[in-house]
Amino acid sequence: MDFQLTVDQRALKTGMRELLAARFDRDALRAAVGRPGLDRALWRALGEAGFFSLRLPEDEGGVGLGLPEAVLLFEEAGRALLPGPLVATHLAAGAVKGAATGEAVVTRVDGGLVGWLAQADHVQGDASGAAPLRSVDPLTPLHRIPGTRTATDPEAVLLAAAEQLGSAARVTEMAVQHAKERVQFGQPVGAFQAVKHLCADMLVRTELARAAVYAAAVTGEAEEIAGAKLLADEAAVRGARDCLQVHGGMGFTWEADVHLHLKRAWVRAEQWQSAEQACEALAAALQAPPGS
Known part of the structure; x- marks a missing residue:
């Protein structure tokens, strides 16, 4: 296949x-x-x-x-x-x-x-x-909006997850680029093991989220979409935070775009389906009788 x-x-x-x-x-x-x-x-x-x-x-x-x-x-x-x-x-x-x-x-x-x-x-x-x-x-x-409302549209959740995936991929690229260009102690900061690990972890989370988002787009199953949103939210939020760490103090300034990705990732993580709602959807699917 x-x-x-x-x-x-x-x-x-x-x-x-x-x-x-x-x-x-x-x-x-x-x-x-x-x-x-x-x-x-x-x-x-x-x-x-x-x-x-x-x-x-x-x-x-x-x-x-x-x-x-x-x-x-x-x-x-x-x-x-x-x-x-x-x-x-x-x-x-x-x-x-x-x-x-x-x-x-x-x-x-x-x-x-x-x-x-x-x-x-x-x-x-x-x-x-x-x-x-x-x-x-x-x-x-x-x-x-006052009161409690639950967003249940799986397609909306998946499209939001796709946006998170795009952001996660972008901040991974930004971190790698900065690690290659920024020089400390006579060498690029990407030569340091701690920075290498940050960039590698970002890539792994992004590609795992990509596989989940793409698969959920094919199946359209609500529980797979919930899992994809969880993974994409993690990749986007943690990826932006790690990218900020790679940038060091400059990452906190307005001249860097890292903080914009982090702030958008925080907002998207609460839109359409939060982590709590996604976990509940996955738990319900796992507990459902076979064939139901």
């Missing part, structure tokens, strides 16, 4: 990376940090590229692809730290007018949170009584 990406899937992934490199590079990321708010032109460009309509049938104006391909696009979005309610708008394509083309921004009540509430054209779920919440991520405005 071949689990490698197809030529078309690789081309899709490469095309999205090139689009984001052109439309949301590091300068654009930094500008977005200093200027809160959604870039509507970029949102429409994503719509034109088929980001939101990817899984709509072709006779409905979509691309006609599946969940595995959507995972690849969201992985690239996570890698670039692309802001906005991407998951909610993607899932609303075909159901909310303008969502598929990027003309409408859709957000959705997620557990006890809702992101980008003030900038959204359409809100799915009950957001009554929403109160502004100071977000650790400067690119993700949040509101808290």
Whole structure:
């Protein structure tokens, strides 16, 4: 059985990376940090590229692809730290007018949170009584919803896991790059065993999460998606923390991008399905009678 990406899937992934490199590079990321708010032109460009309509049938104006391909696009979005309610708008394509083309921004009540509430054209779920919440991520405005709500949409959980995977891969690359370039005591810091171990652990966690996320995209099983989210959250959060350690004191400063990945990873870890919810889903699946 071949689990490698197809030529078309690789081309899709490469095309999205090139689009984001052109439309949301590091300068654009930094500008977005200093200027809160959604870039509507970029949102429409994503719509034109088929980001939101990817899984709509072709006779409905979509691309006609599946969940595995959507995972690849969201992985690239996570890698670039692309802001906005991407998951909610993607899932609303075909159901909310303008969502598929990027003309409408859709957000959705997620557990006890809702992101980008003030900038959204359409809100799915009950957001009554929403109160502004100071977000650790400067690119993700949040509101808290009173009461207890549970997010149960497996596809939303998987797409969030894919974003975490992209972020984990990116911070691994950043750590390795810095370890090669930063010189201490006459040699690159990557020559030191402690730094080597940090980078190796980051790579292992990322590739383990990648295998889980890609597999869950194929099966679509809720318990496999829960496991993928757990692994992707760990890879993103611990990877960003380890990357920060490799950068040393500079990693804590605004001039480094490491802290932005860490803050986004913290927020995503609580979105759609928290670690506690994922563990409960896995435990319930393990305790279920065979064949149930």
